[in-house]
Amino acid sequence: MSGNQKPARRDAAATQRRILDAALSEFATQGHGGARVDRIAEAAGVSKPMIYSYFGDKEELYKAALKESYVQIRQGERAIDTDHMSPEDAIRELVTFTMHHFISKPWFTSMLNTENLRKGVTVQEIDDLNxxxxxxxxxxxxILDRGVAEGRFRPGVDPTELYITIASLCFFPVSNKYTLRVVFNVPIDDAWLKRRAEDAGRMVLCFLRPEPDAGSG
Amino acid sequence: MSGNQKPARRDAAATQRRILDAALSEFATQGHGGARVDRIAEAAGVSKPMIYSYFGDKEELYKAALKESYVQIRQGERAIDTDHMSPEDAIRELVTFTMHHFISKPWFTSMLNTENLRKGVTVQEIDDLNxxxxxxxxxxxxILDRGVAEGRFRPGVDPTELYITIASLCFFPVSNKYTLRVVFNVPIDDAWLKRRAEDAGRMVLCFLRPEPDAGSG
Amino acid sequence: MSGNQKPARRDAAATQRRILDAALSEFATQGHGGARVDRIAEAAGVSKPMIYSYFGDKEELYKAALKESYVQIRQGERAIDTDHMSPEDAIRELVTFTMHHFISKPWFTSMLNTENLRKGVTVQEIDDLNxxxxxxxxxxxxILDRGVAEGRFRPGVDPTELYITIASLCFFPVSNKYTLRVVFNVPIDDAWLKRRAEDAGRMVLCFLRPEPDAGSG
Amino acid sequence: MSGNQKPARRDAAATQRRILDAALSEFATQGHGGARVDRIAEAAGVSKPMIYSYFGDKEELYKAALKESYVQIRQGERAIDTDHMSPEDAIRELVTFTMHHFISKPWFTSMLNTENLRKGVTVQEIDDLNxxxxxxxxxxxxILDRGVAEGRFRPGVDPTELYITIASLCFFPVSNKYTLRVVFNVPIDDAWLKRRAEDAGRMVLCFLRPEPDAGSG
DNA sequence: TATGAATGAGTCTTCATTCAT
DNA sequence: TATGAATGAAGACTCATTCAT
Structure with a gap:
């Protein structure tokens, strides 16, 4: 009845959150150079001085948004419980999850792109990313260890490199969907990406499988 | 009577080229929002009005640069002659080549990122990209057909999807090397990327291999 | 029931003082346009609303600080007892004192400069300055009367004008020491200023001395 | 007939001059902190970007204005030809001139005040001031040498110090006229200042005169 | 063809001041 | 009494774009 109720005011923590969310969205959609502090302020429902008071300047705000994008990603990633799965299923699950991740959190891939366009100037200044x-x-x-122990995976695969492989296969079609659509006339939608994830899982497992020749030799 | 004609005739084409090269470099390193017409003019060694007279406005210049990045890429790609190779070698060669491509022409991945950050607004307006x-x-x-005919590859693989797979594996570590370095503490350099390309080739071939079970069935 | 009353009662006066001191320092070092209410609040150890509640606005605070600078100056000046000195010694003493005054209370010359830059807008609104x-x-x-009576000074010298003369000789090298140092390469330090004061005293006394010709005529 | 004719456009040198004049006036009347680039642009009849294009930023513009104030002062000072005067007349002339100088070029004293309020931060960076x-x-x-040679001045007086003395006597009442008026109820106008200059001349000459005792001893 | 000169419309940032508790 | 939270208005500075020659 009382009409549009403004979000809680006079609540520093909440205000900072609103600013951070708005900033993440703005930087992700507009890039670092194209982002506008005015728009962030408006989206967050605060005045510009609040932003400067809480975050310093645009660069610091960008840094906070970049870090936030990693933090939010991590929160999602912790959710998967692969302990009770077979090594193969665990890998498949991780690939599916990663693809879903990139699709459902488009600001993450965008922030990665934006930051790498800037040659990682800012990411270097964030601690704890590791x-x-x-x-x-x-x-x-x-998962790898388990797979090796069970004889399903070959040994010597570095988990970081494996992650980069999985991320590669999921990242590219999601991040570049707009150009891919035009250049290859491919209708990149959720169904297409889902199939992609399956193929990716297959490819990764194939790569992990022990050499058949070795066993038969 | 016709006055000093120091500047060579027919400079128009050369001038346009210099502008285009400078623009490609600027947009690729600074992004669309961060690119500066002043810098492009200076790098091209022309006055700003020249740019406007030749290209209209910044947006049109960006479009020309984006298209140019695809044109230059194509010129490189035409060079590989895979006809005389075995299907496997041909694939390996293409993977290696693609990785090398992304590494040696960083403006291409940058332009892809930039344009996808913009949701492909401009790429849609370029004809002939296909x-x-x-x-x-x-x-x-x-190559695929040949491989299938020779019984080395399984059938049913779409060449476009295969290209996307190859591109995925090469693009991600090149394009995101700055963040990867920091986040995973990986020393992403040319040697590392070369190993990556080898793994990628192995993975793709593994993915293309006919089902062993199918053969034995 | 009355809750936590940690902060001492009757802090009002002390708080006002702290604000005033901080304001004087800020206005004197930064000028009217360069002074920042934030800095004054921080230096005074109070919140900004306190300043506004006690002093109204920045302009009023400036007025209070300007007046305060005159008040503090007066307190210093009252201290000299010249009754028991010879008229010459009294003049010398006053010159020395004035120079020392300007040196040791740099906010005074600064406030004079600041206010005169503003064409005295504010000083006009302060009562009691006279x-x-x-x-x-x-x-x-x-002192002048005594000197005239004793035949050591010529008559007809206006005390206000004499003060302006003394102040002139002391003010300029103190107030403009930074530019003088650079422009004339003069190492203006306390020793230099002390010599200056001696010369100034000599000059003033020379000016006050009865015309020798007049006596001999 | 053709109405208000704008000042010459498309003339870089003239535009720079207009900006510099406007800046000098603005900085002198408003101080460094109180000066507004907008006002300078408006007074100069140019857009703000011109200012930044020609002078860099506000600080550089201030520096240029400060230097300009010294340059203009020098141009005035070169005009006095004292060679044909008696040493006493020459001194009197210089004092009169200096007073007139300060009165007729109020931006000079203002710039001195402004710069000294800033502790000479900028003046240090200007070359050639010496x-x-x-x-x-x-x-x-x-003049001093001539006076000494003619037995009218005592030896050992440093010309720089003498200048500082003259400047002191002229500067203070001009620069601080607004506060002096209020505090001492003195009607500081041109007539008053003229009398001041005469007294100042007398004082300086008295200071330069050889010790009578020395001569008679 | 070519460009130095010029600017309207932003864009980031700050500051005096007030609100709500 | 006291203050953390908040902002309208303005300030310095920039940028894509156009004008006049």
């Missing part, structure tokens, strides 16, 4: 991703790598390492 | 890439796809198709 | 300086003028008047 | 003032000092030196 920590943020390490649980995922550990999880992969465990 | 033509530009189609020779590559045809080439891949021929 | 009273503040009058004791000094009276004192000078007495 | 050169600018040195002709005046040389001139004073010659």
């Amino acid at each position: 920590d943020i991703q390490s649980p995922l790598i550990s999880q992969l390492g465990e | 033509d530009i890439q189609s020779p590559l796809i045809s080439q891949l198709g021929e | 009273d503040i300086q009058s004791p000094l003028i009276s004192q000078l008047g007495e | 050169d600018i003032q040195s002709p005046l000092i040389s001139q004073l030196g010659e």
Whole structure:
């Protein structure tokens, strides 16, 4: 009845959150150079001075948004419980999950692109990023170890490299869907990407499989 | 009477080229929002009005640069002659070549990123892009057909999808090397990427191999 | 029931003082246009609303600081007891004192400069300023009278003008020391200024001395 | 007939001059912190980007204005020909001139005040300032030498110090006229300042005169 | 053809000031 | 009394674009 109720005011933490969310969205959709502080302020429902008071300047805000994108990614990644799965299923699950991740959180791939366009100037200044991703790598390492122990995977595969492989296969079609559509006339939609994830899983497993010749030799 | 005609006649084409090269470099390194017309003019060694007179406005210049990046890419791709290779070698060669391509022409991946950040607004307006890439796809198709005929590859693989797979494996570590370095502490250099290309080739071939079970069934 | 009353009662006066001191320092070092309310609040150890509640706005605070600078100056000036000195010694003492005054209270010359840059807009609105300086003028008047009576000074010298002369000789090298150093390569330090004060005293006394010709005529 | 004719456009040198004049006026009347680039642009009849294009930023513009104030001062000072005057008349002339100088070019005293409020941060970065003032000092030196040779002045007076003395006596009442008016109720106008200059001349000459005792001893 | 000169419309950032508790 | 939270208005500076020659 009382009409549009403004989001809670006079709540520093909440305000900072709103700014951060708005910033992440703006930087992800517009890039670093194209992002506008005005738009962030408006989207967050605050005045511009708030942004400067809480985050310093545009660059610092960008840094916070970049870090936030990693933090949010991590929160999603922790959710998968692969312990009770077979090594193959675990890998398939991780590939599916990664693809879904990139699709459902488009600001993440965008932030990666934006930051790499800038040659990683900012990412270098963020601490703890290593920590943020390490649980995922550990999880992969465990799956690999298990697979090797069970004779399903060949040994000597580095979990980080494996992750980069999985990410590669999922990242490219999601991140570049707009140009791919035009250049190759491919209707990149969720169904297409789902098939892609399946193929990717197959490819990764094929790559992990022990050499058949070795066994028969 | 016709006054000083120091500047060579027919400079028009050369001037346009210099502008285009400078624009490609600027857009690729700075992104669409971060690119500066001033810098392009200076790098091209022309005055700003020249740019406007030749290209209209910044957006049109960007479009020309984007198209140019595809044109230059195509010129490189035409060079590989895979006809005399075995299907496997041909695939390996294409993977190696693609990786080398992305590494040696960083403006291409950058332009892809930039344009996809913009949701492909501009790429849609460029005609002929399909033509530009189609020779590559045809080439891949021929290799696939040959491999299937020789019983080395399984049938039913779409050449476009195969290209996307190859591109995926090469694109991600090149395009995201700055963030990868920081986040995973991986020293992504040419040697690392070369190993990557080898793994990628192995993976793709593994994916193309006919089902062993099918043969034994 | 009355809750936590940690902050001492009757802090009001002390708080106002701290604000005033901080303001004086800020306005003197930064000028009117360069002064920042934030800095004053921080230096005073209070929140900004306190300043506004006590002083109204920045302009009023500036007015208070300007007046305060005159008040503090007066307090210093009252301290000199010249009654028991010879008229010459009294003048010398006043010159020395004035120079020392300007040196040791740099905010005073700064406030004068600041206010005169503003064409005295604010000083006009302060009452009682005349009273503040009058004791000094009276004192000078007495010294002059005594000197004339004793035949050491010529008559007809206006004490206000004499004060302006003394102030002139002391003010310029102190107030403009930074530019003088650079423009004339003069190492203006305390020793240099002390010599200056001695010369100034000599000059003033020379100016006050009865015309030798007149006596001999 | 053709109405208000705008000042010459498309003339870089003239535009720079207009900006510099406007800047000098603005900085002198508003101080460094109070000066507004907008106002300078408007007063100069140009758009703001012109200012930035020609002078870099506000600080550089301030530097140019400060230097300009010294340059203009020097141009005035070169005009006095004291060679044909008696040493006493030459000194009197210089004092009169200096006073007139400060009165008729109020931006000079204002710039001195402004810059000294800033502790000379900028003046240090200007080269050649020494050169600018040195002709005046040389001139004073010659007058002193001549006076000493003619037995009218005592030896050992440093020309720079003498200039500082003259400047002191003229600067203070001009620069601080607004506060002096209020604090001492003195009607500081041109007539008053003229009398001041005469007194100042008398004082300086008295200071330069050889010790009578020395002569009689 | 070519360009130095010029600018309207932003874009980031700051500051005096007020609100809500 | 006291202050953390908040902002309208303005300030310095930039940028794509056009004008005049």
